[in-house]
Amino acid sequence: MSKHALLSPSSAHRWLVCTPSARLEAQYPDSAGESAKEGTFAHKLAELALQRYVKTIGDMKYQQEVKALKSGKSRFGDYYTRDMDEYVGEYVDLVIQKFEDAKEKDTEAALLLEQSLDFSDWVPEGFGRGDAIVIADGTLEIIDLKYGRNTPVTAANNPQIRLYGLGAYNTFGAIYDIETVCLTIMQPRNGGESSEVLSVGDLLDWAVSIQPSAQKAYEGKGDLTPGPHCQFCRAAVRCRALAAYQLDMAKYDFKDADQLTDTEVADVLARTDELVTWANKVKSYALTEAVEHDVHWPGWKLVEGRAVRKISEPDQAAEVLSVQYGHTEDEIYKPRELKTITQLEKIIGKKTLADELAGLLIKPPGKPTLVPESDKRPEWNSAQNDFKAI
Incomplete structure (x- = not known):
């Protein structure tokens, strides 16, 4: 089985609408962006924390693995920030709480981590991986971590997590008596927790409804259909x-x-x-x-762009200016300034900084901006905002 499915759950919102897109994308390299790498790192930290909780790894092994991940030698080391521990912790706490609640209802409750999920009965060669699955008392719940912060992701009508739920039911439906499937997305940096609850019958009806589109997508047939789903199409x-x-x-x-x-x-x-x-x-x-x-585009050529001068050895330059030529610190150094809130949060942690600077962190009213009516923010009221300013 290849590492990534052609009809991957993460791009289902695209290939279900623009069915030829999956085959077209396959012609281009999959170069993961910085956000995707950061998300992968967050998932690895979360997986380790949950493995420690279910005792598949001990405390010492956990500490060693986390230290190795966060180190500069790790390919993920550059993505670690103090607030990542807090955000990942919110997801881990949610999974643990849901499992603990499930155990109170059903002594046979199960928590499954990083499970391979097969939904190829409805989507050709369709498979994926579920972050966390809780099964108890006739309910199967998929809990998916989304670490992105720019685009809110909700569970309602979300084809990706529905496919995860479908794969989980396909895998465990023969073992457990499942009547309800709960699909939960946890996006700690943008919106928190959201869920969609479906009966098994409704989920299977949806699976049947997408089969024709999935088959077209697998064959690369259908019409190219542009829209917002094109954002991350390669x-x-x-x-x-x-x-x-x-x-x-x-x-x-x-x-x-x-x-x-x-x-x-x-x-x-x-x-x-x-x-x-x-x-x-x-x-x-x-x-x-x-x-x-070395592609030459008609009417265009490569040239050297504008270069910005820089000092190659700042400490040495400062010593020359001050010691050799007698310039004062005020002349050669910038005034000291406080780092931005975002920079401080990365170093100290978001919650810790909020506690330590209680009463000193303010959020003035934002400038009005036009957004689609579907945006969840309340409509701007000039009179209310003028009053806030006063």
Whole structure:
């Protein structure tokens, strides 16, 4: 079995809508970004903590493994921050609490970690891995850690965790009498816990409903369908359908904003961020291909960019300026300044910093910004915000 399924659960939101995308993506290298690597590190820390809880590893082994992961020698060492312990701890505490609650209802309750899940009866060659599974009292619960902070991920109608639930039921349904499947996502840095509860019948009905799309996706058939799901598609930079969708804004003929109708302004607002993101991806792809693969794009050439001067040996430079030429510290050093809250949280930890600076951390009202109506934040009220400012 390959490491990653062609129809992976994490990209199900894409291949269920744009069925040819999975085969197209397979033509491009899977270069995980910094966020993905950080998430992998967080998952490893969480797995170790839960292994210690269920006593598959001892305290000493746990300490050794965690120390090795956090060290500079580890390929994950650069991603460790003090607040990661707190965020990962929230997920670990949630799993433990759910299992402890389950044991009170059912003495035969089971906690399973990092289980291989097979849902190939509904999705060709479909498989994945479940972070944590609690089975008790007729209920199977999948608990999935999401460490990302920029995009909120909720469990409702989420095809990824539904596939995990499907795979878990397929694996354990013959062993346990399962009537209900609870699908839980824990995203400690953006929204916390969210769950969707389905009967086994409803989950299986959903599985049957996606079979035709999954088969098309496996065969690479169907129409290219651009939309928000294109954000992390590796084929996005070469997708003609996405290019046509993004460049469709040219239909407004670059009129001044006050010459557009209300509907046209709303359409531009809905497309702008996606257009900028897509354009930047195309630029990055073109540069990488030119530098690493000597690709010559028609009408473009590689040149040396603007270089910024820098001091190669700051300590030595300071010594020369002060000792040899008599410049004062005020002349050669910046004034001392406090690090940003984010930098301090990484060093001290988010909760610890909040406790230590109680009463000194403030959050002024944010500037108004336009977002889709589906955004969970309350609508901005100018009178209320003016009052807060006062």
